[in-house]
Amino acid sequence: MSQQFVGINGEQTGLGFTNRDQGAKVEEDQGLIDFKIITNNGNHERMKMLIDLKNIFARQLPKMPKEYIVRLVFDRNHESMCIVKDDTKVIGGICYRKYPTQRFAEIAFLAITANLQVKGYGTRLMNKFKEHIQKQDVEYLLTYADNYAIGYFRKQGFYQEIKMHPDRWKGFIKDYDGGTLMECYVHPSIDYGNISDLIREQKQLMIDIIKKLTLNDRVYPGIEKQNYKVETSNGDKPAVKPESVQGIMESGWTIEDYNELKKQKEKTFMISCQQIIDTMRKHKSAWPFLEPVNKDDVPDYYDVITDPIDIKTIEKKLQNNQYTSKDLFIKDVKRIFINCRNYNQPDTIYYKCANELERTIDDYLKKLKDESQIPGVSKKIKKTNNK
Numbered sequence: 001m002s003q004q005f006v007g008i009n010g011e012q013t014g015l016g017f018t019n020r021d022q023g024a025k026v027e028e029d030q031g032l033i034d035f036k037i038i039t040n041n042g043n044h045e046r047m048k049m050l051i052d053l054k055n056i057f058a059r060q061l062p063k064m065p066k067e068y069i070v071r072l073v074f075d076r077n078h079e080s081m082c083i084v085k086d087d088t089k090v091i092g093g094i095c096y097r098k099y100p101t102q103r104f105a106e107i108a109f110l111a112i113t114a115n116l117q118v119k120g121y122g123t124r125l126m127n128k129f130k131e132h133i134q135k136q137d138v139e140y141l142l143t144y145a146d147n148y149a150i151g152y153f154r155k156q157g158f159y160q161e162i163k164m165h166p167d168r169w170k171g172f173i174k175d176y177d178g179g180t181l182m183e184c185y186v187h188p189s190i191d192y193g194n195i196s197d198l199i200r201e202q203k204q205l206m207i208d209i210i211k212k213l214t215l216n217d218r219v220y221p222g223i224e225k226q227n228y229k230v231e232t233s234n235g236d237k238p239a240v241k242p243e244s245v246q247g248i249m250e251s252g253w254t255i256e257d258y259n260e261l262k263k264q265k266e267k268t269f270m271i272s273c274q275q276i277i278d279t280m281r282k283h284k285s286a287w288p289f290l291e292p293v294n295k296d297d298v299p300d301y302y303d304v305i306t307d308p309i310d311i312k313t314i315e316k317k318l319q320n321n322q323y324t325s326k327d328l329f330i331k332d333v334k335r336i337f338i339n340c341r342n343y344n345q346p347d348t349i350y351y352k353c354a355n356e357l358e359r360t361i362d363d364y365l366k367k368l369k370d371e372s373q374i375p376g377v378s379k380k381i382k383k384t385n386n387k
Contacts, residue, residue: 022196024124033091033121034084035128040074050074052090053082060111063146072108081129083112083121091116094129098136102168105133107143126156130184130192139186140164144179158182220246270318273329276364277315280333283360285353286311289336304343309335330365334358 027033038046038053054073058066072078073095082093092112098105112122133141142164145153162183191198211217223245242248242258280286291312293301302308314332323329340354 020120020196021124021127022120024120025196028124032085034087035125035132036082036084037132038080038082039078040076049082049084049090050080053080053093053095056090056092056111056113057095057109060114061109064109069109078108081125081132083125092121092125094125096129096133098133098138099169099172100136100138102172103138104140104142104164104169105136105138106173107141110143110149122152123156127192127195130186130190134186134188134190134192140169141184141186142169142173143182144176145182146179150180150182153182153184156184158184215247215250218247222246266321269323272368273318273323274315276333276361276368277311277318279364280311280357280361283357285356285360288340288350288353289357301343305339307335308339311336326368330368333361333365 024033028035036049038049040047040050050073054069057064057069057073061069073080075097078095078097080093080095082090085091093110094107095109096105096107110122110125112125130141140163141158142162143153143158145158160180160182162181163185164183223240242253242255281290289310292308292310293305295302309332314329314336317323317332318329323332337354337358340350344350344354
């Protein structure tokens with residue numbers, strides 16, 4: 001978890017994946033790696049390091065012309081921060097140029113030796129670079145990233161939205177075809193050198209605050225150690241009052257919240273069922289099933305069909321909260337088609353309408369959200385003996 005620092009113009013500093021440098025920081029603290037600022041000052045040792053760094057850039061950035069890399073690395077207007085392992089071996093670095101009057105720096109190249117890229121050296125390098133550049137009164141970092149590097153720079157707090165005023169940087173840096181200009185705001189209050197420790201402390205602080213506000217680590221004995229059988233029944237009074245269960249009230253539970261949730265769940269279930277009813281009613285083959293069969297028109301219907309059902313009756317039952325689950329609702333809908341086929345012959349128009357309507361409505365029934373317990377119908381808890 002990281003604090004979101006922003007600049008005066010809303011710039012994102014993007015702490016991002018900065019805590020990935022923890023392993024490299026440990027190596028630094030143990031003296032296994034070091035970070036050195038190197039310029040072309042004619043010193044033999046420094047020149048050798050620049051050559052090693054140039055070779056890393058050339059290997060890791062194959063699309064970049066080697067002559068261009070050489071020119072910038074050895075240009076005395078540019079500086080480089082190298083990661084040095086075991087005091088002698090350069091394993092990566094950044095080549096950059098500062099524009100002190102404009103208070104920004106441009107990153108020209110950045111690379112880590114291929115077989116060491118998964119150890120967090122790249123993140124540690126960027127954090128150390130920001131720490132160094134912050135002391136130089138640099139406010140922004142700019143770089144042109146190719147498609148392969150955009151992901152890395154985003155994790156290091158670079159964004160494609162440029163907040164710095166164009167007058168400060170246009171004309172100072174060169175445009176690159178195929179590159180994406182990205183910017184990072186260097187926040188003056190962030191300790192980039194110890195960012196992983198800062199994030200770890202923030203995370204622990206948040207955990208401590210959460211523990212004070214919650215009861216997740218507290219275990220209550222619960223109700224008596226007995227088996228219970230759940231029965232569905234009409235009525236709204238539970239067999240066990242929720243507020244009598246230890247830990248319920250301490251969790252912030254209120255009967256008002258519970259009642260509101262019941263209303264929302266009931267509304268959602270009813271809307272889903274009503275949509276299915278409306279779809280059935282509008283279908284061209286629904287006309288035989290819209291209302292109960294008229295006994296005067298079909299005298300023997302109720303002798304054959306002992307459990308009649310129709311769309312109007314289903315809608316009335318829904319409005320009266322008689323459907324307590326998905327299965328009950330679907331059973332009634334399906335019974336429309338079953339009854340029709342039981343009474344009518346396959347070659348009749350009624351039989352064919354039932355098949356056509358069922359094929360259409362079947363997908364809607366499958367998608368109906370299951371409501372195992374519809375609010376308004378409570379569960380009675382019945383105590384049973386152990387067997």
